[in-house]
Amino acid sequence: xxxxxxxxxxxxxxxxxxxxxxxxxxxxxxxxxxxxxxxxxxxxxxxxxxxxxxxxxxxxxxxxxxxxxxxxxxxxxxxxxxxxxxxxxxxxxxxxxxxxxxxxxxxxxxxxxxxxxxxxxxxxxxxxxxxxxxxxxxxxxxxxxxxxxxxxxxxxxxxxxxxxxxxxxxxxxxxxxxxxxxxxxxxxxxxxxxxxxxxxxxxxxxxxxxxxxxxxxxxxxxxxxxxxxxxxxxxxxxxxxxxxxxxxxxxxxxxxxxxxxxxxxxxxxxxxxxxxxxxxxxxxxxxxxxxxxxxxxxxxxxxxxxxxxxxxxxxxxxxxxxxxxxxxxxxxxxxxxxxxxxxxxxxxxxxxxxxxxxxxxxxxxxxxxxxxxxxxxxxxxxxxxxxxxxxxxxxxxxxxxxxxxxxxxxxxxxxxxxxxxxxxxxxxxxxxxxxxxxxxxxxxxxxxxxxxxxxxxxxx
Amino acid sequence: xxxxxxxxxxxxxxxxxxxxxxxxxxxxxxxxxxxxxxxxxxxxxxxxxxxxxxxxxxxxxxxxxxxxxxxxxxxxxxxxxxxxxxxxxxxxxxxxxxxxxxxxxxxxxxxxxxxxxxxxxxxxxxxxxxxxxxxxxxxxxxxxxxxxxxxxxxxxxxxxxxxxxxxxxxxxxxxxxxxxxxxxxxxxxxxxxxxxxxxxxxxxxxxxxxxxxxxxxxxxxxxxxxxxxxxxxxxxxxxxxxxxxxxxxxxxxxxxxxxxxxxxxxxxxxxxxxxxxxxxxxxxxxxxxxxxxxxxxxxxxxxxxxxxxxxxxxxxxxxxxxxxxxxxxxxxxxxxxxxxxxxxxxxxxxxxxxxxxxxxxxxxxxxxxxxxxxxxxxxxxxxxxxxxxxxxxxxxxxxxxxxxxxxxxxxxxxxxxxx
Numbered sequence: 001x002x003x004x005x006x007x008x009x010x011x012x013x014x015x016x017x018x019x020x021x022x023x024x025x026x027x028x029x030x031x032x033x034x035x036x037x038x039x040x041x042x043x044x045x046x047x048x049x050x051x052x053x054x055x056x057x058x059x060x061x062x063x064x065x066x067x068x069x070x071x072x073x074x075x076x077x078x079x080x081x082x083x084x085x086x087x088x089x090x091x092x093x094x095x096x097x098x099x100x101x102x103x104x105x106x107x108x109x110x111x112x113x114x115x116x117x118x119x120x121x122x123x124x125x126x127x128x129x130x131x132x133x134x135x136x137x138x139x140x141x142x143x144x145x146x147x148x149x150x151x152x153x154x155x156x157x158x159x160x161x162x163x164x165x166x167x168x169x170x171x172x173x174x175x176x177x178x179x180x181x182x183x184x185x186x187x188x189x190x191x192x193x194x195x196x197x198x199x200x201x202x203x204x205x206x207x208x209x210x211x212x213x214x215x216x217x218x219x220x221x222x223x224x225x226x227x228x229x230x231x232x233x234x235x236x237x238x239x240x241x242x243x244x245x246x247x248x249x250x251x252x253x254x255x256x257x258x259x260x261x262x263x264x265x266x267x268x269x270x271x272x273x274x275x276x277x278x279x280x281x282x283x284x285x286x287x288x289x290x291x292x293x294x295x296x297x298x299x300x301x302x303x304x305x306x307x308x309x310x311x312x313x314x315x316x317x318x319x320x321x322x323x324x325x326x327x328x329x330x331x332x333x334x335x336x337x338x339x340x341x342x343x344x345x346x347x348x349x350x351x352x353x354x355x356x357x358x359x360x361x362x363x364x365x366x367x368x369x370x371x372x373x374x375x376x377x378x379x380x381x382x383x384x385x386x387x388x389x390x391x392x393x394x395x396x397x398x399x400x401x402x403x404x405x406x407x408x409x410x411x412x413x414x415x416x417x418x419x420x421x422x423x424x425x426x427x428x429x430x431x432x433x434x435x436x437x438x439x440x441x442x443x444x445x446x447x448x449x450x451x452x453x454x455x456x457x458x459x460x
Numbered sequence: 461x462x463x464x465x466x467x468x469x470x471x472x473x474x475x476x477x478x479x480x481x482x483x484x485x486x487x488x489x490x491x492x493x494x495x496x497x498x499x500x501x502x503x504x505x506x507x508x509x510x511x512x513x514x515x516x517x518x519x520x521x522x523x524x525x526x527x528x529x530x531x532x533x534x535x536x537x538x539x540x541x542x543x544x545x546x547x548x549x550x551x552x553x554x555x556x557x558x559x560x561x562x563x564x565x566x567x568x569x570x571x572x573x574x575x576x577x578x579x580x581x582x583x584x585x586x587x588x589x590x591x592x593x594x595x596x597x598x599x600x601x602x603x604x605x606x607x608x609x610x611x612x613x614x615x616x617x618x619x620x621x622x623x624x625x626x627x628x629x630x631x632x633x634x635x636x637x638x639x640x641x642x643x644x645x646x647x648x649x650x651x652x653x654x655x656x657x658x659x660x661x662x663x664x665x666x667x668x669x670x671x672x673x674x675x676x677x678x679x680x681x682x683x684x685x686x687x688x689x690x691x692x693x694x695x696x697x698x699x700x701x702x703x704x705x706x707x708x709x710x711x712x713x714x715x716x717x718x719x720x721x722x723x724x725x726x727x728x729x730x731x732x733x734x735x736x737x738x739x740x741x742x743x744x745x746x747x748x749x750x751x752x753x754x755x756x757x758x759x760x761x762x763x764x765x766x767x768x769x770x771x772x773x774x775x776x777x778x779x780x781x782x783x784x785x786x787x788x789x790x791x792x793x794x795x796x797x798x799x800x801x802x803x804x805x806x807x808x809x810x811x812x813x814x815x816x817x818x819x820x821x822x823x824x825x826x827x828x829x830x831x832x833x834x835x836x837x838x839x840x841x842x843x844x845x846x847x848x849x850x851x852x853x854x855x856x857x858x859x860x861x862x863x864x865x866x867x868x869x870x871x872x873x874x875x876x877x878x879x
Contacts, residue, residue: 052557119658155515185516219559
């Protein structure tokens with residue numbers, strides 16, 4: 001007769017099972033605590049999302065357009081009403097990325113100035129922003145200086161100048177101006193601008209300033225709130241703090257669903273994580289949102305999708321070809337265009353990067369020419385990095401080394417730059433220097449692995 | 461703040477209206493409209509963003525101050541109360557909800573004055589502070605109203621009135637007195653053909669063709685159709701007197717923001733219409749004035765140091781403006797003494813109205829009613845009668861659809877319903 005005694009190991013199992021369950025639960029809890037969803041709470045918009053204009057932002061801007069169109073209809077030669085209408089067209093352009101709104105903004109601002117050529121800084125500021133969108137920084141500075149001559153201390157003109165200096169790599173002047181702005185008006189937009197300047201200079205106070213910016217937000221200024229979060233997220237993404245970055249992008253998307261800037265950054269992050277389907281979805285969301293209108297994001301989306309295909313080992317050149325066609329249309333008159341009608345947002349750098357993605361002798365040669373022209377217009381870290389890449393491909397390794405060192409000298413804490421510098425140093429047979437650069441890259445972002453490098457095209 | 465004035469008009473959504481504090485504006489040799497949308501962006505992926513950037517939020521902009529005896533607006537009202545009105549958030553578009561800042565302190569400052577002819581001291585004997593909370597699901601913000609300067613600070617709670625809701629005013633008890641308070645969107649009562657003013661000024665400066673103001677049938681009231689965020693208070697004169705027998709008060713309003721470390725810094729100040737913005741042309745000097753109290757101007761005008769030295773460029777700027785309007789040295793000096801320090805003086809012994817009475821210094825001393833044509837008054841004073849009117853009025857000209865505001869309400873807070 002068999003006695004059914006419990007196997008010896010069963011006894012411990014009674015103890016093991018709950019222990020295992022506990023461990024699993026704790027693990028799940030710990031993971032959930034670090035998940036973007038949970039972390040998003042830290043960056044969530046502090047005001048109700050169902051306030052008017054939040055969920056139906058485009059509708060709200062449309063209502064504003066109707067308001068100003070009525071006023072213009074009532075007084076067709078009113079320069080101030082036209083200026084207000086131009087500003088609203090600009091706002092719609094910023095909200096959607098659709099090129100047609102920028103064009104309307106430009107035309108209407110010009111009409112405004114022709115009707116009221118004096119005391120009309122509003123129209124001039126719209127034109128300055130159009131010039132900035134075209135990357136025509138010379139024209140931007142000319143207009144803003146004109147405004148500042150007429151109106152010393154105009155905060156809006158100063159803010160545009162800061163942005164211009166930031167884009168052209170004139171960081172000392174950008175810092176001086178933005179410090180003044182924040183001192184006089186510590187608001188979400190000025191603090192965000194200051195954080196961007198600090199980020200470009202690699203200053204340790206960047207996070208603190210972004211936090212201060214978000215703490216300064218106000219109900220109803222959702223565009224600024226979403227923008228600050230995306231920029232803060234990008235700052236974290238560069239450090240490899242991907243969960244925090246994603247939390248911030250998601251928080252921005254909670255405020256402004258379909259926000260193109262947030263979706264573009266989110267897609268980049270997903271590519272880095274190897275989550276290509278999610279990246280694709282983010283890009284598709286922008287396309288769906290744009291109602292098939294041409295947008296300033298189109299070439300970014302196409303290039304991003306091409307990168308996904310490339311990383312998956314699939315044919316990617318058709319997508320790059322599409323993006324190239326778009327960028328060529330926009331770049332023909334680029335940085336010297338005086339009007340959007342000349343067809344340009346001045347994406348010379350973007351075209352060069354795309355040509356480098358194609359990595360053919362002919363495209364590499366053209367990319368180098370483009371970047372040599374571009375660097376005369378701006379010398380920010382990203383431009384210098386693109387120049388270095390073009391020089392590297394052209395076997396001008398010493399020149400690439402100098403360019404990347406200039407980029408690093410801006411102070412920006414970007415592991416991609418340092419890894420690119422390491423690559424150039426290795427080619428120059430400077431193994432120790434290469435190691436130092438690589439160490440700096442992993443110091444900034446310990447998770448800057450091969451996938452991260454491939455995601456930005458470094459190791460492809 | 462001419463600049464503000466001009467800005468008041470020239471901007472769009474995000475553009476803020478600069479309080480038109482100014483008639484002096486007229487004078488301006490340079491001025492400008494400011495706007496508000498600045499893109500603070502620099503984006504890896506594409507360089508384009510949706511930065512809806514207004515360096516100074518619209519709700520941090522003061523547009524106008526009104527102070528009047530309530531019975532002069534409403535004969536049925538008590539003779540014992542004054543009404544204070546603070547308008548902010550210029551150029552609020554019709555049918556859209558706007559909010560007060562949840563960070564800022566909105567404040568009325570009051571000085572008790574013994575002699576209506578005395579120069580303003582700019583000392584705050586009393587402050588009435590409004591602090592707004594987050595909007596709720598009904599789009600209403602909680603408001604805490606605090607009275608400071610009468611012994612222990614006393615507060616009461618209220619709510620803002622959302623757009624499309626009947627005006628809701630709240631009563632708060634301060635010691636033995638009651639204050640009524642309304643906050644929310646109202647139609648902007650201001651009126652001015654500012655665009656034609658720019659043309660007139662350009663003609664005077666020889667930078668444009670010489671023109672005059674438009675005929676009343678064609679003049680365009682730029683503020684028509686816009687809303688503002690209003691704070692209106694009904695304040696017992698006895699509360700302001702605080703046990704004294706003062707009958708005259710200087711009033712001004714400020715907005716302050718917390719900086720790093722939480723310390724509040726003043727970012728806006730406004731008293732009489734058009735003074736700062738009219739007299740002070742340069743934005744940087746305007747910003748200087750925005751950060752200090754009227755006591756700074758009082759000390760500077762009295763030759764006290766370091767205020768006099770610090771204020772010298774501001775005073776010089778104002779003097780240049782006045783002289784450009786055709787005023788000689790003596791009259792320029794007199795006008796400076798009349799309009800600075802920038803406070804709204806109200807002598808409660810007489811009927812309210814901006815042009816109702818002047819004191820020995822030439823300063824208006826009867827506050828300001830909602831329909832007062834402050835532009836005409838200021839134009840006339842600053843140009844010594846050469847330019848009497850811009851031909852725009854509150855009610856407008858029959859047949860001219862570009863003018864005319866909605867009728868004022870018959871009860872507190874009196875401003876017309878929002879568009």
